[in-house]
Amino acid sequence: MTNSSNILRLKELKEKNNAIILAHYYVEPEIQEIADFLGDSLALAQQAKETDADVILFCGVKFMAETAKILNPQKIVLMPDVSTGCSLADLSPASDLKEWKNSFENPFLVSYINCSAEVKAISDVICTSSNAEKILKSIPKDKTILFATDRYLGSYIKEKLGIEMKVWKDYCVVHQNFSEEHLLKLIENNADAEVVAHPECSDNLLKYADFVGSTTGIINYTKENSSNKFIVLTELGILHQLQKLSPHKEFLMVNNIEGECNICKDMKKNTIEGMILALENLSPQIIIDEDLRKKALIPLELMLKLSE
Ligand code: 13P
Numbered sequence: 481m482t483n484s485s486n487i488l489r490l491k492e493l494k495e496k497n498n499a500i501i502l503a504h505y506y507v508e509p510e511i512q513e514i515a516d517f518l519g520d521s522l523a524l525a526q527q528a529k530e531t532d533a534d535v536i537l538f539c540g541v542k543f544m545a546e547t548a549k550i551l552n553p554q555k556i557v558l559m560p561d562v563s564t565g566c567s568l569a570d571l572s573p574a575s576d577l578k579e580w581k582n583s584f585e586n587p588f589l590v591s592y593i594n595c596s597a598e599v600k601a602i603s604d605v606i607c608t609s610s611n612a613e614k615i616l617k618s619i620p621k622d623k624t625i626l627f628a629t630d631r632y633l634g635s636y637i638k639e640k641l642g643i644e645m646k647v648w649k650d651y652c653v654v655h656q657n658f659s660e661e662h663l664l665k666l667i668e669n670n671a672d673a674e675v676v677a678h679p680e681c682s683d684n685l686l687k688y689a690d691f692v693g694s695t696t697g698i699i700n701y702t703k704e705n706s707s708n709k710f711i712v713l714t715e716l717g718i719l720h721q722l723q724k725l726s727p728h729k730e731f732l733m734v735n736n737i738e739g740e741c742n743i744c745k746d747m748k749k750n751t752i753e754g755m756i757l758a759l760e761n762l763s764p765q766i767i768i769d770e771d772l773r774k775k776a777l778i779p780l781e782l783m784l785k786l787s788e
């Protein structure tokens with residue numbers, strides 16, 4: 481099937497099912513172009529809550545689609561491929577985090593949205609890379625603050641806010657794999673460039689950043705900033721929007737330690753063919769046990785309320 485017939489087919493299926501396509505910036509450019517809404521994790525969760533579509537086709541990774549389902553039990557939430565994991569969600573089992581939480585007195589567990597529904601269910605509030613500061617500032621002072629799942633986002637915010645906080649040990653296998661050597665070479669050869677980074681990057685990289693923020697934060701910063709050249713420390717997929725929104729600016733992507741473009745393989749499992757099949761069959765769907773969903777909803781709703 482040609483590209484234009486794929487697009488027509490998707491349009492037909494969307495109309496037939498009253499469906500909306502939500503996508504993250506790390507999926508392939510052709511999917512970004514077809515999506516009804518593109519965003520970072522917070523914006524995608526907000527959009528999933530607001531939509532009046534009956535079906536949400538989620539092109540991202542599983543924890544994002546699970547978030548949409550937790551917020552919308554009455555809607556069908558589909559993914560082109562439900563095996564799209566995320567190292568942060570996959571590395572941090574709820575049983576370990578529960579034991580960790582229970583080992584402190586008066587704990588308050590703030591979990592990064594990149595976690596399983598089970599981890600959300602034992603958390604007191606959820607945060608994303610765009611609202612973590614706001615959420616952490618809202619926590620009552622008498623609590624022992626615990627932060628999971630991403631150690632680099634946790635340490636970055638802890639230092640920035642100067643707060644006492646215990647940080648869990650996991651990390652994103654993509655963002656902790658950037659080459660410091662390549663970054664330094666790019667900085668040396670491009671003295672006029674600013675460095676922009678996602679807070680999941682390891683601390684040895686974040687120390688070089690002029691701006692640290694979520695994917696949407698990075699896109700807005702590069703668009704609004706007067707600089708014409710940026711060295712970018714996040715996943716390759718973001719380049720499409722960076723170039724589209726700032727066509728006259730130059731973006732230099734930092735390689736991983738293997739000397740390759742740094743990509744999230746799970747995000748790339750989303751394909752146009754998979755999207756068509758998902759809408760044709762209304763499968764595969766995200767299904768979450770109702771008890772678990774209700775528990776996971778509480779900290780997610782608190783996050784949305786605190787982000788208003
Ligand atoms: P954002 O919420 O900044 O889009 O980040 C999601 C993510 O998984 C980054 O690796």
Ligand code: SF4
Nearest residue numbers: 541566567652654744
């Ligand atoms: Fe998860 Fe990292 Fe991929 Fe983001 S880039 S979805 S944190 S594995």
